[in-house]
Amino acid sequence: MTMAEYGPAPFRWWQVRQLRRAGRRAAGIVRAMPSVQLALRGLLAGTGALALLLAAGGRRVDPSLLVLLAVPALLAAVVRPAGAGPAVVLGAAATAWIVGYGVVAAPLGSTLVLAATLYLHHLTAALLAAVPPTAAVDPEVLARWAAHSVLVLGVTGLLALAVGAMGRPGPAVPLELAGIAVAVALAAVPVLLARRG
Numbered sequence: 001m002t003m004a005e006y007g008p009a010p011f012r013w014w015q016v017r018q019l020r021r022a023g024r025r026a027a028g029i030v031r032a033m034p035s036v037q038l039a040l041r042g043l044l045a046g047t048g049a050l051a052l053l054l055a056a057g058g059r060r061v062d063p064s065l066l067v068l069l070a071v072p073a074l075l076a077a078v079v080r081p082a083g084a085g086p087a088v089v090l091g092a093a094a095t096a097w098i099v100g101y102g103v104v105a106a107p108l109g110s111t112l113v114l115a116a117t118l119y120l121h122h123l124t125a126a127l128l129a130a131v132p133p134t135a136a137v138d139p140e141v142l143a144r145w146a147a148h149s150v151l152v153l154g155v156t157g158l159l160a161l162a163v164g165a166m167g168r169p170g171p172a173v174p175l176e177l178a179g180i181a182v183a184v185a186l187a188a189v190p191v192l193l194a195r196r197g
Contacts, residue, residue, distance in 0.1 A: 032134040047121035048074040048089045054114045055096035086125035112160050
């Protein structure tokens with residue numbers, strides 16, 4: 001037997017050993033995580049996956065390309081929320097949504113669900129990025145995070161109902177930009193008031 005015949009086997013065993021070690025380390029970290037941390041990471045994974053599924057529903061988006069690009073970023077976001085993973089998921093979902101619908105008006109309900117999902121994904125990633133993986137989340141911090149989420153999503157939902165009641169005008173870029181500016185301003189007021197209180 002020559003060395004060339006023996007060459008690949010040790011390399012494969014080395015890879016298996018490295019994967020086992022990495023798996024044991026990951027399992028140890030997961031076992032050491034408090035249940036709130038696990039729940040928040042589950043929420044991060046769920047909101048990211050839902051956003052990608054919704055974004056892939058457009059007319060001109062290849063779902064396999066979105067999966068290839070964004071699913072590794074979603075896994076990276078769950079493992080390391082302080083990294084670039086959450087931003088890549090947000091960017092991929094937003095880009096797929098824009099490409100999918102172009103200048104055609106997207107369905108209001110789906111748009112609202114996507115916006116809420118992306119918001120929760122971003123807010124959850126920000127919270128997890130500030131807390132070490134094995135640390136308990138302070139109940140006061142968690143309560144403020146939940147109150148902030150409910151406040152922003154509630155105001156956004158009320159604005160969406162108002163827009164839906166007024167009917168949908170034809171596409172106009174200045175009107176859309178003005179609407180976005182008004183919605184952001186109206187959503188910012190209660191958030192700023194809640195921070196002062």
